[in-house]
Amino acid sequence: MNHDQILLAHGGGGRLSHALITDEILPRFGSGPLASLPDAAALELDSTRIRFTTDGFVVQPLEFPGGNIGDLAVHGTVNDLAVSGARPRWLSLGLILEEGLSLSLLRRVLDSIQRAAHDCGVIVATGDTKVVRRGQCDGLYITSSGIGEALPGFDLGLDRIRPGDRVLVSGPLGDHGAAILAAREGIQGFHAPVSDSRPVHRLVEGVSSLAAGIRFMRDPTRGGLATVLNEMTTGRDFGILIRARELPFSPGTAALAEMMGLDLLHVASEGCLVMICAAEVAESILAVWRTVPEGQKAQAIGVVTPNQAGRVILESAIGGLRVVDVPSGELLPRIC
Amino acid sequence: MNYIDGFRNQDAAARYRVTLAQLGQEWADQGGRACFMEVCGSHTMAIARFAIRDFLPPSVTLVSGPGCPVCVTDPGYIDAAIELAMQGKIIVTFGDMMRVPGSRSTLAKSRAAGGWIESCYSPVTALELARAHPDREIVFLAIGFETTMAPVLAMLDTARRAAIPNLTLLTAFKLVPPVLAALIADPELKIDGFLCPAHVSAVIGAHAYRPFADTHGVACVVAGFEPLDILHGVEGLLRQKIAGHATVDNQYSRVVRPEGNRIAQRLVDHYLMPADVSWRGLGVIPASGLVLRPEFARFDAESRHGLTVQPGRLNPHCLCGEVLKGKIRPVHCSLFGVACHPEHPLGPCMVSSEGSCGAEYRFASGGVTR
Amino acid sequence: MCLAVPMQLVAMGADETGTVELDGIQHTIGLMLIEEPKIGEYLLIHAGYAIERLDCAEAEARLALFRTLAAIHRQETGQEVLLVAAPLRPETRR
Numbered sequence: 001m002n003h004d005q006i007l008l009a010h011g012g013g014g015r016l017s018h019a020l021i022t023d024e025i026l027p028r029f030g031s032g033p034l035a036s037l038p039d040a041a042a043l044e045l046d047s048t049r050i051r052f053t054t055d056g057f058v059v060q061p062l063e064f065p066g067g068n069i070g071d072l073a074v075h076g077t078v079n080d081l082a083v084s085g086a087r088p089r090w091l092s093l094g095l096i097l098e099e100g101l102s103l104s105l106l107r108r109v110l111d112s113i114q115r116a117a118h119d120c121g122v123i124v125a126t127g128d129t130k131v132v133r134r135g136q137c138d139g140l141y142i143t144s145s146g147i148g149e150a151l152p153g154f155d156l157g158l159d160r161i162r163p164g165d166r167v168l169v170s171g172p173l174g175d176h177g178a179a180i181l182a183a184r185e186g187i188q189g190f191h192a193p194v195s196d197s198r199p200v201h202r203l204v205e206g207v208s209s210l211a212a213g214i215r216f217m218r219d220p221t222r223g224g225l226a227t228v229l230n231e232m233t234t235g236r237d238f239g240i241l242i243r244a245r246e247l248p249f250s251p252g253t254a255a256l257a258e259m260m261g262l263d264l265l266h267v268a269s270e271g272c273l274v275m276i277c278a279a280e281v282a283e284s285i286l287a288v289w290r291t292v293p294e295g296q297k298a299q300a301i302g303v304v305t306p307n308q309a310g311r312v313i314l315e316s317a318i319g320g321l322r323v324v325d326v327p328s329g330e331l332l333p334r335i336c
Numbered sequence: 337m338n339y340i341d342g343f344r345n346q347d348a349a350a351r352y353r354v355t356l357a358q359l360g361q362e363w364a365d366q367g368g369r370a371c372f373m374e375v376c377g378s379h380t381m382a383i384a385r386f387a388i389r390d391f392l393p394p395s396v397t398l399v400s401g402p403g404c405p406v407c408v409t410d411p412g413y414i415d416a417a418i419e420l421a422m423q424g425k426i427i428v429t430f431g432d433m434m435r436v437p438g439s440r441s442t443l444a445k446s447r448a449a450g451g452w453i454e455s456c457y458s459p460v461t462a463l464e465l466a467r468a469h470p471d472r473e474i475v476f477l478a479i480g481f482e483t484t485m486a487p488v489l490a491m492l493d494t495a496r497r498a499a500i501p502n503l504t505l506l507t508a509f510k511l512v513p514p515v516l517a518a519l520i521a522d523p524e525l526k527i528d529g530f531l532c533p534a535h536v537s538a539v540i541g542a543h544a545y546r547p548f549a550d551t552h553g554v555a556c557v558v559a560g561f562e563p564l565d566i567l568h569g570v571e572g573l574l575r576q577k578i579a580g581h582a583t584v585d586n587q588y589s590r591v592v593r594p595e596g597n598r599i600a601q602r603l604v605d606h607y608l609m610p611a612d613v614s615w616r617g618l619g620v621i622p623a624s625g626l627v628l629r630p631e632f633a634r635f636d637a638e639s640r641h642g643l644t645v646q647p648g649r650l651n652p653h654c655l656c657g658e659v660l661k662g663k664i665r666p667v668h669c670s671l672f673g674v675a676c677h678p679e680h681p682l683g684p685c686m687v688s689s690e691g692s693c694g695a696e697y698r699f700a701s702g703g704v705t706r
Numbered sequence: 707m708c709l710a711v712p713m714q715l716v717a718m719g720a721d722e723t724g725t726v727e728l729d730g731i732q733h734t735i736g737l738m739l740i741e742e743p744k745i746g747e748y749l750l751i752h753a754g755y756a757i758e759r760l761d762c763a764e765a766e767a768r769l770a771l772f773r774t775l776a777a778i779h780r781q782e783t784g785q786e787v788l789l790v791a792a793p794l795r796p797e798t799r800r
Contacts, residue, residue, distance in 0.1 A: 185457050185733075188731070189730050189731040191730025192730070192732070193731070245346070251730055252730050252731045255728040255729035255731045258728070259711050259713070259728060259731070316386045316387045316563075317344045317386060318345070318346050318386050318387075318391075319346045319349055319350060320388060320391060322384065322385075325697070325698040338728075338748070339748060342773075345772050345773070346776075347785075348773070348779065350783075351778055352775070354782075376708065378708050378709055457753065457754060458754025484753060486757055487736065487739070487752060487753040487754060487755035490736050490738045491736070493738070494736075534710075535709075536708060538758040539758075564772050568771075589764045590762075591759075591761070593758075597757065598741075599738070599739050
């Protein structure tokens, strides 16, 4: 293609649309079900227990330290499948492009999608591309759906959580949200926050032999750890106690939070797993996780308690107890 | 983190729990109860975040004062900012202002309605936008106490020297000593001591609190925002009560000098002059704010656009004023947690995470048992 | 109000700006409120400007007090005393 930016005609169904598909999409994703550009992908399922998820991605900036909107979309969908106890298999991607989007940026995003999908062992089975007028979207939006096959042995549910269970996290918290904010505010340095955008499916598959002791999993994306834990406890007859001193944070993320007044319990991760498991299997799970790069900083952060029903309690850095609430509204730097 | 982590030592905090319990008992044995006010919103925030109340003996109460600039911003100021946004000005504001209720709307809602409103970490963002959009006027929402005035005026000084024509301030600068004086003069108020702000004091100096201790006998401790600073500060206030004397104890001497930051003070004097300003919930307090001097009127959004900030309308059941004065705790307001919560704040104290109500709602320690 | 954190001045820039660092993150800030800032100093950063300098000797004196209190607590609760408490300096006032 000779154009260096996306034109409305790229979505018009004519020659430019065709060029976009044959030059950019098929070379990257055309080896599987997409090859002949069918209206619907034909998939062969080994299992009858499937998991199906969908998500939208509207991040700004489109490229950020540690990733871009493309690998973020793959990881986000893969992780939603993984935390439901499934092996991710197929993805569907919808791209909404704004007229004027730089073609080289689009190529970088597509390359990232290709790499991330390969790394996660998923196939982009179907997709769609639309172009909207300048001003009708913010550069590039991606919607992504995914299908996975349930892994044997996992039986996950909030109703399986019992007092005495342990709360584990697979890695540092808040790196994605901190990286986005740092990019917007011009924060640099050798510890400048880097997004943790990455898949967690290896963390799940790695502990499948211990699945009987695993009660529930979530990835703490928007709203952070505080939101995930509150979703688990609200309306339940147990509480959760976490300890500030056990929470893993990257140094630059922690420093940015001090500087900008962020509560990292409210900040998104995109490659982290929160798990509730039986006390007996907690150490074994942590040991497995720590052998995988994405689980090196895995940590037990708290316990499920019979008292404080419905609430999440934090033991602060100096040993005081307080309630952890969900964030309200958008995440903004605090100054006053 | 250098000069941060060391001030969060759990074992030292545990020692303060013991010391404060002993002092609290000693004070209770003398028949005393002590009510201290943390003046500053950043103290309120740190007290909530680190669960400091969990360390206090029953005879000591901490109440939150009027030191959150978002909380004390009059609804009429928000109305004026919204009007400027709807006229097509680019509004630049510290993030917490986005959800502060004006008389009818909020900045967040006027952004949804098409207003160009940017939230920022530093006022420098306003300068950058003014350079990037020479055809538009940038209005910076210049709220804050002594600490924040200095950076805003430093930015304005740069803009003036660079002859940037399209940048103005909508000012709502407020001063800490006059509001403390007004609180002390209120006969209903029973405050035994002030935990004085850390970084306001860095600018105005520890000497600024002398009249409160010397003339009014109110104990004053200037304390940093780290949890051990706060626990040490409460110990200092309690010791002053037990000893029966009031003084200004500058415990934040690693930052605060007796005379404060002279450069910042000179900058403030150069650009600003005292004015009677309205505090949300407290009303107009004489000479409790600062406005741009007439010779800098071209930087003043109000005089440039013939706008006058009118006192706005507040929900009549909102008791933020009583909360700000330390007369009641947030839970004693009939709206708290019912009609007024962080997703739908009626009063300003619920909007900011630093506001008394917001902090109490988010970090409520009530009923947490070991 | 008035969140401000101590960050170390690591480089001077043009127009009275400087680069400050905290645990490996760096930011450009305004230095016009500080008299004769020097590389290596710790400055209190608020809203993108340094508003005061940190007196490290005063800070160390206070940290020594807290280390001592921590050691007392560990001793009284029968925990191993990990740190030898630094000698406590008398409270200094400027």
